[in-house]
Amino acid sequence: MRGIVICILVLLIQAFDDxxxxxxxxxxxxxxxxxxxxxxxxxxxxxxxxxxxxxxxYHCERNALENILFRGIPNSNQTSPMxxxxxxxxxxxxxxxxxxxxxxxxxxxxxxSTKSKKFYYATQIVSVDLQALRKYLEDxxxxxxxxx
Numbered sequence: 001m002r003g004i005v006i007c008i009l010v011l012l013i014q015a016f017d018d019x020x021x022x023x024x025x026x027x028x029x030x031x032x033x034x035x036x037x038x039x040x041x042x043x044x045x046x047x048x049x050x051x052x053x054x055x056x057x058y059h060c061e062r063n064a065l066e067n068i069l070f071r072g073i074p075n076s077n078q079t080s081p082m083x084x085x086x087x088x089x090x091x092x093x094x095x096x097x098x099x100x101x102x103x104x105x106x107x108x109x110x111x112x113s114t115k116s117k118k119f120y121y122a123t124q125i126v127s128v129d130l131q132a133l134r135k136y137l138e139d140x141x142x143x144x145x146x147x148x
Contacts, residue, residue: 026059028066034076040131041106042068042078049119060124061108065101068128069093078130083143093142104133 031047046064050056067073072081083093107127114121137143 026062028063028070030067030071032064032067032073034073035125037077041127041129042073042076043107043125043127044068044073044076045111045123046126047121047123049121051119053113053120056113056120056122057108057110057124060110060122061105061126062097062101064124064126065104065128065133066097068130068133082130082134082137096136096140100136104129104136 029048033045035043035045037043044064044067046060046067048056048059048063050059068078069082072079105126106129108124110122110124112123134143134146138145
């Protein structure tokens with residue numbers, strides 16, 4: 001009986017640990033570098049960390065996108081942010097930042113990854129279609145159409 005209780009407790013602890021890993025809070029950092037620009041597709045290097053590899057990929061891609069949206073990418077054709085002075089928690093942006101962002105990423109690959117005791121660290125090369133992203137933001141009325 002005691003062994004069954006211990007097994008159940010171990011399973012519950014693992015379940016809660018997995019659930020907390022899935023809800024790990026994202027925080028943007030400025031660790032992005034411009035690599036190249038081809039037409040309306042910008043390719044940047046994004047560095048981030050997370051507790052699992054799946055979350056790490058999401059954090060790297062979201063970090064790249066949020067830097068394009070709210071900070072701009074130094075030494076690129078997107079030096080100024082797409083959205084200036086916007087509240088990042090705006091309801092119109094929540095959908096984009098949580099799930100819709102993936103449709104604007106044309107390529108994403110990990111080029112460097114290390115693991116410490118608690119976290120994975122990675123450098124991800126991310127290509128983003130700026131024209132499609134701008135159109136999405138215009139359609140959601142987050143930014144105004146150019147020239148209007």
